[in-house]
Amino acid sequence: MIDDEGNLVQSNADQSPYEQEYHEVIAIMSKMCRHMVWNNNPINQDRKLQLDDNEVLELAPRIWALSVEYEKQSEEDRGKCFL
Numbered sequence: 792m793i794d795d796e797g798n799l800v801q802s803n804a805d806q807s808p809y810e811q812e813y814h815e816v817i818a819i820m821s822k823m824c825r826h827m828v829w830n831n832n833p834i835n836q837d838r839k840l841q842l843d844d845n846e847v848l849e850l851a852p853r854i855w856a857l858s859v860e861y862e863k864q865s866e867e868d869r870g871k872c873f874l
Contacts, residue, residue, distance in 0.1 A: 809857070809864050813872040816853050819846065 806814070826840040861869065 807864070807868050809860060810868055810871055812853070813857055816850065816857060819850060823847065823850075 823842060823846070826842055829835050830839045830842075857872075861872070864872070
């Protein structure tokens with residue numbers, strides 16, 4: 792699992808594999824969004840953060856897989872993970 796800063800952390804054994812994947816994807820997306828906000832601030836024009844193209848491309852199928860599998864999840868997991 793990845794934390795809000797993009798660091799690998801111990802996964803929570805209480806979470807289903809779906810919920811673990813969901814939180815990992817959300818953490819990666821949040822990091823990318825923070826970088827985009829930083830890069831769009833005029834003050835930061837000379838010190839933009841690099842966005843990894845491969846990381847962006849990797850997210851699309853993972854988001855798609857989460858959306859396809861969402862309806863198959865338990866009511867509890869659907870309550871914890873929204874799309």
